[in-house]
């Protein structure tokens with residue numbers, strides 16, 4: 733078993749493709765049995781679980797000592813120092829509604845550092861990849877992020893949680909930002925939002941409430957495209973806040989999000 737980031741990425745891509753095809757082809761089956769998690773509008777389907785289970789089975793066979801952290805089944809034990817971080821269907825609401833904006837997001841961490849990641853949209857076939865030091869790519873296209881450096885020209889991506897009280901706080905932040913930016917896009921899958929920022933389809937992205945599986949692969953892809961990916965006030969990107977933007981735009985967006993208290997009450 734090779735721990736070379738290139739080899740780990742190759743396996744991650746292979747698994748994301750197989751898992752993505754299972755999710756895409758099984759959508760009608762998913763609609764027949766939709767459950768919920770943190771709130772009635774936070775769905776989980778049989779295909780979320782089946783897609784995660786497929787990846788876990790493949791990894792158990794090919795890399796038996798590795799840990800897996802997945803959105804649906806949590807963390808499994810490991811001992812190799814390698815951890816796979818998986819969102820089997822990121823953008824589950826879009827998936828349920830037939831909106832072609834969802835992804836398999838799979839990252840690989842060695843000793844706690846993300847070294848490889850893939851985000852794949854099974855509907856479009858678009859696939860964003862990165863390994864540490866290797867740059868960020870969509871297929872053969874190298875990613876470099878946006879050249880926009882001021883808020884008034886920025887197309888911002890963001891998202892909202894499932895808890896209504898948090899959504900009210902998030903809405904207040906958006907209400908303050910909207911007059912100051914080019915426009916806002918809420919596309920519904922954090923991993924894709926991070927890849928869009930890496931590619932310059934969004935000038936920047938921010939969101940409060942991301943989970944490790946939403947973030948891990950897209951964070952590396954955005955970083956390898958030259959973006960800063962952080963939290964607020966020196967914190968790393970994570971549940972409190974994630975900001976992904978080119979350095980100059982990151983500075984002004986960060987300052988505004990700090991001013992607005994966008995991470996919510998301490």
Ligand code: LIP
Pocket residue numbers: 803819821822823824825890891892893894920921922923939946
């Ligand atoms: C989704 C995130 C998205 C967020 C949604 C949801 P899920 O993840 O990718 O950024 O705004 O509320 O959390 O639940 O579809 O895996």
